[in-house]
Amino acid sequence: MLPALTAEEAGPASLLSWMLMSLLVLPIALTMGRLASAVPDSGGVVSFARRAFGDRAAYLLGWTMLGSIPIGVPVMALTGAHYVGSLFSLSHTGTTVLAGALILCALLLNARGIELAGWVQVVVIVIIALMLMIAAGGAAPLVERESFEPFLPHGWASVGLAAVTIFFCFCGWEMIVPLAEEFRNPSRDIPLSLMTAALLIIVLYLSIVAVTVGTGSYGGTGGLAPLSLLMEKAFGSAAGAVTGALALFITFSSVHTNIAGFSRMIYAQAREGELPGWLAKLHPAHRSPIAALYGCGAVFGGVLLYYGTAEPSLAWLVKWPSAIFIFSYIVVMAAALRLLPAKSGGRVWAGLSLVLCLAIYAFSGWAAGFPLVLAAAGALFAFLRRKPASMKSAAGAERSSAPGKSPR
Template sequence: MGLIKLREPSLKRSITWVQGTALTIGAVLGCGILVLPSITANNAGPASLLSWAIMSLLAFPIVLTIAYLAKIIPSAGGITAYVGHAFGTRTSTILSWIMLGSIPVGVPTIALTGAYYLNNLLPTNRWGTVCIAALILLTSLLLHVRGIDLSAKVSVAVICVIFTLLVTAVIVAFPHVKSSSFMPFVPHGWFSVGSASVVIFFSFVGWEMIPPLAEEFKRPERDITISLIIGAIVVSVLYLSISFVTVGTQAYGANKGVSSLSLLISKGWGRIGTVTTTLLALFITFSTVHANLAGFSRMVYAQARDGHFPRILAKIHPKYRTPISVLFVLGVIFTLILFIYGTVRPNLETLLKGPSVVFITSYIFTMLAALKIIRPLTVGWFMALISLLITVIILFFSGWAILYPLALAIIGGVYLFRTKIGGRL
């Protein structure tokens, strides 16, 4: 297992736009659809629908900007490559260190939500939930060692089933929607709408995990854009629909937990609906975990390959040509996060808020880079400007969580200084 330093694409090109769309939906659709409609309704009441609408609208300029950047800079480095192209490798390295606080924390949280859903079918204790989450993560890591070909094909079938289930959830719950459920509309004040948006933002991240797969798309200059746009449309419609029936049927509250999707299906199908939803929720969770690990592992690998992370992370499997060192380190981090959850048991919203602010910060970096790379006053340039303005506004509602990416940036700066990378870049 030697150190591989490649400047040209070395991964097999096998992903089509259909598979890319499935991976896109899988990367984004997951934890949000499982628990956040009820969490945000608890915090903001019916006004949480405004938060979902705002985030849905924000998704499109972000997606269009990322798609444009991926077309002109098809790199496994993803958004870190775009920032590096615009502002240099020092800034790219800092962003890379900030991004280390996203997937390593966010993915175990996603796995925990899927495991939590299983409690509706097979009640277990805290450590039982941790073990289920660990199994989900381990399965994904082992499959990634073998490559992404099989998972891309399976994702198409899985996403079709998930889409059918979610549409069914809306249909069976809609007759139970009551207009009185939307009053009062803003029970916790307008600030709660902004605060909920920060948490919801986590449901609309994952787009940046697709461009790092550019070296594995058959036609990245076309297929990445198609995959991102179709994915954004599907995800936005599903989120808004599920959120609407969650509030309209009052499938939330302190005595109902956070598993709003099971409650919605059970309104029409009873116990059978709950069993079906629970099992498919595990597929949703796995799909999200798997897609995010695919993009993130390659992003870290590309940065290590270029010398911005420790060189050990640039090692790839000699047979399967997958980023084996990155996957191993992620496994260690996932174990630590799950142990902390099992021991301390922080609530899911707390675990999600830090990675959410990291994604917000990374999008700000990306949009600033886009404004410099894209020709001024074009459609793409205006998309980047709109995305930048909205993400900056959302950042102001982050509260204490803003310290999280700041701390990661400081660590990255220290790494640059200690290794004297700054002087060589």
């Protein structure tokens, strides 16, 4: 969906935004690979912050990253819903309700402890790659030079604004970090894995962006289901319908998996006292993190309610989780400057990535304040959790004198 949304935002010049992000992702992936092999820790990027800047920085980064999924999951659900909506001409409200139904179904399955099998994820990845390759190859003969004129209809600033939106597509490298301890040769295999992945997605993204812009498959009623539009132009209406159905399956799988991982992360942090304790409650029968799932459902519902009533653009909505990812990468790249060996080339790549991430973060607008608000909320919770010594002493005396209880 994002190639079409960024084309609406920056016109054909959105190609420059995607090229910029393609260049940025290489040093980021390389730095993340160097960090994962040099500091193999299942704690992921938060552990990098802890080693470089201390426990407080790691705690605040953890709180900051909590804000990505509550908006990211509704965006994923809305993506699939818009593909089906374009197929059946659903209204904005109907599309939003369908997205809500997707999320509700995933929440109910997670509450019962039903996890998608690993092979489902492999199938999803293969389908996405095949769809992108077929759409790009089939639509390539339909590209017209006139579609790239005027090339810069909204000015140079739109290129930077589109880059913030695009960051949502180029994040996730940190997810391999918790697996570093399981690699036999992490110093070789992790950087190789990440660079291979980076090159593959760069080719796929730039190909689909070029044909999306070159065939004018954005804007209007098909603007939020561009892949169906491309497939329909290349292979007929049946191909567009199949693409819409597959998009729903793909997005449901992503929604289900993200909810599963995020709810367990909330549960783990609540169990450790880093979030309110009630979020650590488990389902009595299925042992699933039911309280965390309730909390997720409430936040997802609020985001969808806002989307359904205020009708913001999805590109605007994506900027908020993108700002969190950019912020977290800024922290990680700064950590890399302290953790990687001074004589290695890793610090050079980390410094370059840090500068580029800061430049893109400057285009985030109001969304740039979102990570700071989340960090402030974490700091406030930590402050409220600590009782003054006098209060603790009084509470201890009360417990020791309570009926039926002996002092310990």
